[in-house]
Amino acid sequence: MVNELQQLTSINGEVTPSDEAMLPLPDDGLLRGDGAFEVLRVYGGHPFALAEHLDRMERSATAIELEFDRGALEREVGELLDRADRPDCLLRLVATRSGRRLVMIEPLIEHPPAVSLATVTYSPTNILNRVKSLSYAANMQATRMARAKGADEALLVRPDGTVLEAPTSTLFWVSPSGSLRTTAVEVGVLDSITRAKIIERTDVETGEFPLSDVLAASEAFLASTTREVQPVSSIDGQEISTDPSPSTSEAADAFAAALGDELE
Ligand SMILES: Cc1ncc(COP(=O)(O)O)c(C=O)c1O
Structure with a gap:
């Protein structure tokens, strides 16, 4: 029981x-x-x-x-x-x-097996950038805005088209060149602990990337404490394959290994 x-x-x-x-x-x-x-x-x-x-x-x-x-x-x-x-x-x-x-x-949050994203334009504040302050109303509002567009979650994108993150998770994607990418912390995203565990154990290219790179991705996933690794099925209605998704599986395995090491 x-x-x-x-x-x-x-x-x-x-x-x-x-x-x-x-x-x-x-x-x-x-x-x-x-x-x-x-x-x-x-x-x-x-x-x-x-x-x-x-x-x-x-x-x-x-x-x-x-x-x-x-x-x-x-x-x-x-x-x-x-x-x-x-x-x-x-x-x-x-x-x-x-x-x-x-x-x-x-209680744990039940997340669906895959998530659809809608882009929301967002300008990080210089003062609170990368800070987990209690002022999260903008992040919560971004999710509601994405839901109003029919998606499950928002993808925050700077006005100049630079990809940031989701309101409570990190985005990873496989670029057309085949490398697994995520936005560098210096660009203004949270230093996610799930992200760090994946980066420690897999090859990940970090940097400042345009939305066009993500829209051309062959795979994408969100990573966070509550989601662990969750495949992304579409962005702004453009579908992304979730099967097969070797890099997503590799990241999920890397996170599971980090978990296994610590819980042992
Ligand atoms: C803005 C933002 N990005 C990413 C994450 C993921 O971070 P973590 O893996 O440490 O849960 C969070 C977590 O809530 C977040 O608020």
């Missing part, structure tokens, strides 16, 4: 069921999206790549001059997961401007 997921939240170490968790106001984390967050995956009670997520959260916090107690947050992750029954779930970590640390157990 599968145990029901216990949706618990810890606020500065105080644990309650998530639907009873109360956040005292004022807190600019809520009122102005002023804070930092992370979402990581828990496999059978083990938080995958916790150190990398905490490292990135520290970088995000530094970028917006936000102090948070990493040691306390890490302890609270352990304490919260000890209260749950070796869950398969997501874990959301939040640090707010008023000094609150949240750790939330969330």
Whole structure:
């Protein structure tokens, strides 16, 4: 029998069921999206790549001059997961401007086997670029705009036609020359942890690429904590083959190997 997921939240170490968790106001984390967050995956009670997520959260916090107690947050992750029954779930970590640390157990998101994308023009802000701040409303709106066009997810493209990423995942594609490509972090995309695991174990060309390169791709996929590796079936209605897709399979195997190494 599968145990029901216990949706618990810890606020500065105080644990309650998530639907009873109360956040005292004022807190600019809520009122102005002023804070930092992370979402990581828990496999059978083990938080995958916790150190990398905490490292990135520290970088995000530094970028917006936000102090948070990493040691306390890490302890609270352990304490919260000890209260749950070796869950398969997501874990959301939040640090707010008023000094609150949240750790939330969330259910996994069910993603379809393949995803269709619609391009959405997006200009990254210089200040928050590459920062996982709580100000994610633009990313969420981009997904709604893509859905209004009949696609599952957005592909963010700069006004000059440079490909960025999806609102909560990284895009990889196989260029007409046959190389697996993704946008370089320096271009202004998030330093995705899933992306890094794939790059560590496969040949990937990173750089600044135009949308035309992606539209000519023989394969494409999204990579993220919640999606792992998810094939892309079309972009702006233009179909991309998902079968066979050797580079996508290779990336999925590379990610599975990273997971296997850590969970061993
Ligand atoms: C903008 C953006 N790009 C990429 C990703 C994927 O990052 P990760 O693999 O660390 O989950 C995320 C994750 O939420 C994101 O918000």
